[in-house]
Amino acid sequence: MKHSFIDKYSDLxxxxxxxxxxxxxxxxxxxxIIIVSEPRGEIIPLVFYALLIFILVLxxxxxxxxILSRCLIVSPFILAAAAFxxxxxMLTENYQSLQSLRPEFxxxxxxxxxxxxxxxxxxxxxxSDKFHNLLLGMRRLKMPKLIGILxxxxxxxxxxxxDEALRTTRARDSRTxxxxxxxxxxxxxxxxxxxxxxxxxxxxxxxxxMLSRGFEGEFPGMRKLSVRRTDIFYSLFFIIIFLAIRxxxxxxxxxxxx
Amino acid sequence: MPAGIHIKNLTFSYAPDKPxxxxxxxxxxxxxxxxxxxxxxxxxxxxxxxxNGILTGSGVVRIGETVVGKKSLSEIRRKVGLVFxxxxxxxxxxxxxxxxxxGPLNFGLSIEETDRKVQDTLRAMNLExxxxxxxxxxxxxxxxxxxxxxxxxxNPEVIAFDEPFSSLDPAMVLQLITLINGLEATLVIVSQxxxxxxxxxxxxxxxxxxxxxxxxxxxxxxxDRELMRSSGMDLSFYTKICREYFTE
Numbered sequence: 001m002k003h004s005f006i007d008k009y010s011d012l013x014x015x016x017x018x019x020x021x022x023x024x025x026x027x028x029x030x031x032x033i034i035i036v037s038e039p040r041g042e043i044i045p046l047v048f049y050a051l052l053i054f055i056l057v058l059x060x061x062x063x064x065x066x067i068l069s070r071c072l073i074v075s076p077f078i079l080a081a082a083a084f085x086x087x088x089x090m091l092t093e094n095y096q097s098l099q100s101l102r103p104e105f106x107x108x109x110x111x112x113x114x115x116x117x118x119x120x121x122x123x124x125x126x127x128s129d130k131f132h133n134l135l136l137g138m139r140r141l142k143m144p145k146l147i148g149i150l151x152x153x154x155x156x157x158x159x160x161x162x163d164e165a166l167r168t169t170r171a172r173d174s175r176t177x178x179x180x181x182x183x184x185x186x187x188x189x190x191x192x193x194x195x196x197x198x199x200x201x202x203x204x205x206x207x208x209x210m211l212s213r214g215f216e217g218e219f220p221g222m223r224k225l226s227v228r229r230t231d232i233f234y235s236l237f238f239i240i241i242f243l244a245i246r247x248x249x250x251x252x253x254x255x256x257x258x
Numbered sequence: 259m260p261a262g263i264h265i266k267n268l269t270f271s272y273a274p275d276k277p278x279x280x281x282x283x284x285x286x287x288x289x290x291x292x293x294x295x296x297x298x299x300x301x302x303x304x305x306x307x308x309x310n311g312i313l314t315g316s317g318v319v320r321i322g323e324t325v326v327g328k329k330s331l332s333e334i335r336r337k338v339g340l341v342f343x344x345x346x347x348x349x350x351x352x353x354x355x356x357x358x359x360x361g362p363l364n365f366g367l368s369i370e371e372t373d374r375k376v377q378d379t380l381r382a383m384n385l386e387x388x389x390x391x392x393x394x395x396x397x398x399x400x401x402x403x404x405x406x407x408x409x410x411x412x413n414p415e416v417i418a419f420d421e422p423f424s425s426l427d428p429a430m431v432l433q434l435i436t437l438i439n440g441l442e443a444t445l446v447i448v449s450q451x452x453x454x455x456x457x458x459x460x461x462x463x464x465x466x467x468x469x470x471x472x473x474x475x476x477x478x479x480x481x482d483r484e485l486m487r488s489s490g491m492d493l494s495f496y497t498k499i500c501r502e503y504f505t506e
Contacts, residue, residue: 132352156350159394205347212310212340213361213412214332220363 009062009127016060016128019234020227021137027235028125032118034242041106046113048245053120056238062127070123071116078119082112131155140225145218152219157203164198260289260444261322261337261415263309270304270315278304279315280468288322291438291445293459293476295452297490301468302448303343306418309446310338321416336365339409339443343421345401349393354385354404357393361412379411383437399430406437416444423451452493456480464489 010017016024035049057067086104126134135155139148168191263286271277278301286292294302307313311326311334319326321337339361342348351357355376362372380386383403388396393404402422409417422438423431431454438445438458449455455462456476463473466489472479479485486493 130352132356202347205342205344206350208307208312209340209342209348210350210360211312212335212338213408214335214364215360216332216364220360224369 007130009066010130012061012128014059014061014128015234016056016124019128020225020231021129021133022141022225023227023231023235024125024128025134025137025141027238028121030239031121031242034239034246035114035117038110038114038246041103041110043106043110043113045245046110046117049117049242050113052241052245053117053124057120057124060124060128062124066127067120067123071119074119075116078112078115082108082115085111135219136225139219149217149219156206157199160202160206161195161199164195164202168195168198259415260442262286262288262290263416263444263446264318264320265305265308266318268305268308268315268317268319270301270308270313278468279308282317282465282468282470284463284470284473286444286446288444289442290461291447291459293455293462294446294448294465295450295455295462295489295491296465296471298450300465300490302465303420305465306340306420306446306448309416309418310335310340312340332365336412337414338416338418339412339414341406341409341417341419341422343424345398345405346394348405348408349401352392353389354380354391354393354396354407355389357404358407358411361408365412375411379407382410383407398425399427399433402426402430402434403437410441414443416446417441419445419447419449421449421451422447423449423454452480452491453496464491466490 031049031053035046038045057064085108086101089101089104129137132152132155135148135152138151172187172191263284265282265284268279268282269277270279282301282305294305296302304313308315308319308326309321311328311331314326314328321334324330324333324337326334349357351360358376358379359372362375363369367375376389380388383406385400385403385407388400388404393401396404406422419438422434426434431451435454435457438447445458447455447458459476461474462476462479464471464479464485471489472482472485480493483494
């Protein structure tokens with residue numbers, strides 16, 4: 001079956017797409033570390049980070065609607081995690097009013113914004129290159145072998161899961177006049193179980209095929225990566241701006257709104 | 259250089275007391291093309307997986323002078339190539355080029371040697387220009403050829419095919435038969451498509467309920483109506499159609 005829900009925008013031509021995957025990985029993960037390291041409850045610097053990331057999204061030409069949809073998928077988890085902090089304070093300590101919990105809410109908002117900004121950065125990263133190029137970049141950066149293998153297998157097997165889900169849904173739809181009327185829960189339960197069983201069996205066959213061609217736990221790569229000077233320049237520029245925001249914030253209140 | 263295959267008293271079961279292969283013994287000569295037929299669930303594909311050491315039952319499987327076992331796996335997998343029934347199960351890399359390169363790189367070839375191997379194999383399979391294509395965007399016939407190319411790139415001494423003719427149109431079947439007949443390795447072909455099979459193989463083995471029922475020259479096996487019927491391979495239907503439509 002044909003689908004490209006992960007590599008959908010990886011063929012676009014943009015300054016971000018043309019960068020070496022290793023440089024992109026280093027820049028994005030550095031930016032995430034810088035954002036996450038902001039002190040709790042700081043909101044204003046996050047606005048500046050958001051502005052920078054927005055410029056990066058525009059440069060990458062990945063549609064903003066696509067990035068927002070990715071954020072929407074993870075937002076329930078992020079919001080639940082962020083809301084946990086003020087709620088836990090409410091439950092464990094005496095509080096007079098919601099007004100008195102203002103600092104806690106500020107922390108919750110900063111946690112949620114940091115997480116969302118990180119998701120946007122990762123979405124831009126994954127959309128700006130073929131997934132296997134990123135894996136190759138990770139391998140060349142000497143990331144732990146296990147992480148590389150897990151990511152590669154996850155990438156391969158997620159399509160199998162998706163294939164099986166499509167097949168069973170088509171089979172169900174072909175015998176359903178319009179919407180399911182009775183036994184919804186039972187039908188969906190059976191279908192989910194079947195999807196996992198069939199995916200598991202197909203995954204075994206694929207693994208056999210890998211073994212039969214000498215697979216011993218490592219995906220060999222054919223492509224040679226080459227870093228250009230401009231790649232290093234752009235990524236350093238990107239990291240330095242992030243660092244500047246981070247350090248300016250620490251070194252004595254350059255943000256007048258704090 | 260093609261290798262011979264020696265299988266002696268091979269027994270294997272997925273669940274206790276339900277053997278899928280029961281005391282199978284078979285010898286295949288170097289360079290020979292052997293077809294294996296039998297009803298669904300007879301154990302044909304399970305037998306193929308034993309040639310490459312993916313499965314190991316009790317008994318002996320020998321490829322050339324090498325006995326299939328845990329210690330010889332690397333050598334065995336270099337000697338025996340498996341072409342799976344569904345090419346989607348075989349092609350797991352993002353591009354055709356990387357899929358073909360997967361075997362040679364795993365077996366220790368350098369990037370330069372592998373690249374040469376990939377180009378040679380693509381040329382041999384009439385797939386030049388397909389290097390950067392994504393496998394899942396190819397037609398079934400093309401995917402089957404790429405799947406075979408991934409195995410040929412290893413230069414195996416034995417090639418085992420699992421249902422190579424399924425889901426192919428007649429023109430593609432003919433193309434595949436020509437390709438198979440041009441291969442110099444020892445070939446073991448499991449197939450329910452009896453007509454293409456007899457145009458590739460000199461000898462045919464019949465497996466039913468995990469047991470090797472018969473093995474012999476294709477003319478003898480195919481003409482033994484009783485054997486074919488009892489093994490769930492009744493060909494009278496084909497004969498009738500051929501008489502009706504294809505006799506001049």
